[in-house]
Amino acid sequence: MSINHLLLLLTLLLSSMLEARAAAGELVTVKPLAQLAKFPPITASAEVITLNNSRLNAEVTAVILGLPVEIGQVVAPGTPLVLLEKTDLELALERAKATLNSLEASHALAQRQLTRAQSLTKKKLITEEILNQRETELKVSKAELAVQRITVKQQQRALEKTVIRAPFKAIVVERLGQVGELAMPGTPLIRILDAERTLVSAKLQPKDIFSLRNAATVTFITGNHHYPLKLHRVVPALDFREQSQEVRLRFTDAPALIGATGDLVWRPKSPHLPADLLVRRGNKLGVFVLARGRAKFVDLADAHEGQPAKVNLPGDTLIIIDGRFILQDGNSVQVTNLAD
Numbered sequence: 001m002s003i004n005h006l007l008l009l010l011t012l013l014l015s016s017m018l019e020a021r022a023a024a025g026e027l028v029t030v031k032p033l034a035q036l037a038k039f040p041p042i043t044a045s046a047e048v049i050t051l052n053n054s055r056l057n058a059e060v061t062a063v064i065l066g067l068p069v070e071i072g073q074v075v076a077p078g079t080p081l082v083l084l085e086k087t088d089l090e091l092a093l094e095r096a097k098a099t100l101n102s103l104e105a106s107h108a109l110a111q112r113q114l115t116r117a118q119s120l121t122k123k124k125l126i127t128e129e130i131l132n133q134r135e136t137e138l139k140v141s142k143a144e145l146a147v148q149r150i151t152v153k154q155q156q157r158a159l160e161k162t163v164i165r166a167p168f169k170a171i172v173v174e175r176l177g178q179v180g181e182l183a184m185p186g187t188p189l190i191r192i193l194d195a196e197r198t199l200v201s202a203k204l205q206p207k208d209i210f211s212l213r214n215a216a217t218v219t220f221i222t223g224n225h226h227y228p229l230k231l232h233r234v235v236p237a238l239d240f241r242e243q244s245q246e247v248r249l250r251f252t253d254a255p256a257l258i259g260a261t262g263d264l265v266w267r268p269k270s271p272h273l274p275a276d277l278l279v280r281r282g283n284k285l286g287v288f289v290l291a292r293g294r295a296k297f298v299d300l301a302d303a304h305e306g307q308p309a310k311v312n313l314p315g316d317t318l319i320i321i322d323g324r325f326i327l328q329d330g331n332s333v334q335v336t337n338l339a340d
Helices: 003-024 085-122 128-160 206-213
Strands: 025-033 042-051 053-057 062-068 079-085 163-165 172-173 188-194 198-204 217-222 225-236 245-251 263-266 280-281 286-293 294-299 318-320 333-338
Touching: 003 172, 025 053, 042 206, 053 085, 079 188, 085 128, 172 225, 198 206, 198 225, 206 225, 206 245
Parallel strands: 025 333
Antiparallel strands: 025 318, 042 198, 042 263, 053 188, 062 079, 079 163, 172 188, 198 245, 217 225, 217 263, 225 245, 280 286, 286 294, 286 318
8 A cells, every 4th residue: 555545544534533523522521610619718908997096185274183094094985084273263263153143233233224214214204315225234234144154154164174084985095294284275185095986997909899898708817816897888989099999897796906907808709710720712711611512611701810710600500621721612522521
């Protein structure tokens, strides 16, 4: 047999084998999505913050008498934190009250004088001008009385400000004033943190917000401690420099220490396929699934090279494992066995 005949015979044999293979379909192995799905954790840097980090200032001019709390002490709302000298303000209040008493007496006299003037006017014993004068005196007296009553209230408020109290359950973190110093309005005296309204703050890329909203679990991890969280609020604005969004989460149990830093970790509800199962066809990334004896290419729009990809397919969908690299959409396939 000549070489030409031999080559022709081999060509026909190879063609026949390829046709038979095409008729039978590409050999593949498959596995249900439920057995391949992963729920990879997503992490972001986070810190524990408090909604109130307050410097309490003096509102009156007075000498500091005492700071009856220590750094690190947790105090209830209304607890005295700073005591200021109040003698001068007590004297000012007494003086204001004395003036008020005097004005009340003057007002009573003006009222009586007006009543008498009205009676005499009816009898034609005094002129209309004197009556008008008495009416004016009463109005002036009434106005002065109203102003003085306000002055008394202001002095009472000033006296109350000599005791600076905790506006909420607080942690004392810094004493800014010292006993014996003269405090002026605006002088910072003590710094406190809100002990109850603590949150975890993190900055996320906008693409991660949806998965966080729909996370199965969310945890703050600092050191070896894990704290379960619940989403509190997503700030509806982007950070101009980082192009990120701030999220705030609240503790569902005992909170971590204010100022602690760590990782925000959450697991999405949607299943993800491992990155090595993805194939590219054209400019799209996806997977091949078995559909009625044929390979169907499913484009995963959110997939990225080297990263697990989210899939929205039923758990019993058969994913093609072995043989996926040579497939094209619509190829006939033959399943040899389920992938291990």
